[in-house]
Amino acid sequence: MTMLSARRSVAVTSALLTGALVLSACSDNGEDQNAEDDAEALSETGEALVPEAEGDAEYPMTIDTAHGPAEIEERPERVAVLGWNPNHDAAAALGVTPVYAASRSFDYGWMDEEWLDSIETLEEREDTDVNLEGVAASDPDLIFLPNTAEMFEEEDIERLSEIAPVLEDAEVVPGDQVDWRDAPRLLGEALDLEEAAETAISEAESAMEATAEEHPEFEGRTITLATDYGEEYGIEYYTAAGGTAEEITTLLGFEPNPLAEQFSEDAVVSEENQSELDADALIMFYAEDSIRENREDSELFNQIPAVEDDRYTSVVATEDERAEGGAVWVLRRGASVESLPWMLEALADWVDDADLES
Structure with a gap:
């Protein structure tokens, strides 16, 4: 990813103070002076940085x-x-x-x-x-x-x-x-x-409901999402039982994968247990193509039914703009009211590539 600068400064308060000075220059009457005072107070307290209160909370x-x-x-x-x-x-x-x-x-x-x-x-x-x-x-x-x-x-x-x-x-x-x-x-x-x-929250949930309606083929199927971090760290199971990714996929119509239960406490998938990645659709994420090549050369990996039956999709971060932009992270720890609606199209496309309906 291209990194943003480490620090940015925006002179919000300066802009508000400038507005206050313009008000005072335009008129000398008491009403304009009050407007100037209000603008200065607004900038100093920072009220412009938060929306108007709804009036339901009590402070302290x-x-x-x-x-x-x-x-x-x-x-x-x-x-x-x-x-x-x-x-x-x-x-x-x-x-x-x-x-x-x-x-x-x-x-x-x-x-x-x-x-x-x-x-x-x-x-x-x-x-x-x-x-x-x-x-x-x-x-x-x-x-x-x-x-x-x-x-x-x-x-x-x-x-x-x-x-x-x-x-x-x-x-x-x-x-x-x-x-x-x-x-x-x-x-x-x-x-x-x-x-x-x-x-x-309702808007994000509505976006997921709309995606589920657009993809009735998700209904009742199982899915595994996992990332291969290479030889040093191995495979991590994303759709573990009780996890955020499992909830996202179930909201899209998928059924919880019975194999996911064993990963609720420890998400690491050992080499000898690669068969536990199986599902109606298997989506594997890779940081780079060399990791994907090594995994797909594994005999045990190729014995997974989802891989044998071409219900498997590989997503390489360096080759997929949406993965590079954070879609995979959303499925791990980055899920939010803002990120979920953005990620849905990418996930649906990856599942389509896994040929779920075959």
């Missing part, structure tokens, strides 16, 4: 998190977002512009470049690398990082909480088993935008 509020209660005294207006893309996608779906955002990548096919450009400080960082100074410099009044309790050191969380309330999920869930609806709901609760969160 307390939200239980994996790190203890988050005490939110007033409605947050300057939000910092850390962690994987679903956290940032939740903010985008709710119309929230973070003052600070950090993640491993923002170069995903579904992300809005205009929205990314509007973020005051945008940083690409390793998953566990927390820039405390950068977060503090953005002056947030809420730090949103659900689904990251397994990533960050407790010391980092404690130091972040000294900057602003830290909003995390109430329970620690493995990254590939997180409910993609949780992040928008959690942010919606904190920002008095719960209706907006439910609307975003």
Whole structure:
């Protein structure tokens, strides 16, 4: 992937202040002076960075998190977002512009470049690398990082909480088993935008329902999604029982694969157990073509019924624009209200290539 610059700055507050000065220059009456004062206050508090409140929440509020209660005294207006893309996608779906955002990548096919450009400080960082100074410099009044309790050191969380309330999920869930609806709901609760969160969720669910209706051949069939990381790391089973990918495929009409049960605790597929990849459709993801060639040279792999019967599709990231743009990641840990609708066409095409109806 082409990496975005490590940091971008957008002078949102400067633009608002400029607008305020124009107002004052246009008129000297009291009404225009009040407009100038309002514009200046708007830029200083950051209210323009979050949509208008729905009016259902009461502050102060307390939200239980994996790190203890988050005490939110007033409605947050300057939000910092850390962690994987679903956290940032939740903010985008709710119309929230973070003052600070950090993640491993923002170069995903579904992300809005205009929205990314509007973020005051945008940083690409390793998953566990927390820039405390950068977060503090953005002056947030809420730090949103659900689904990251397994990533960050407790010391980092404690130091972040000294900057602003830290909003995390109430329970620690493995990254590939997180409910993609949780992040928008959690942010919606904190920002008095719960209706907006439910609307975003409904739109994503409707997109999956539409895809299922367009592909009745999915109904009642089984599917396996897995990635071959090469000799060092081997195969990882994506559609494990109880995982995010399994839920996505069942929403599209597929039946849970009975073979998926054994991978719910450990997703690694050993070489001798390659036969457990079998399903009505087998989709294998590869980082590069050499890995695909090695796998397809394996005698045990070729003995899998789905492979023998040409119900197998190979997807090589370097040769598939949608895979390179994050569609495979969505099926692992990147599922969100924004990424799921974008990914559906790619998945449907890959299943079609597996000749499910043969």
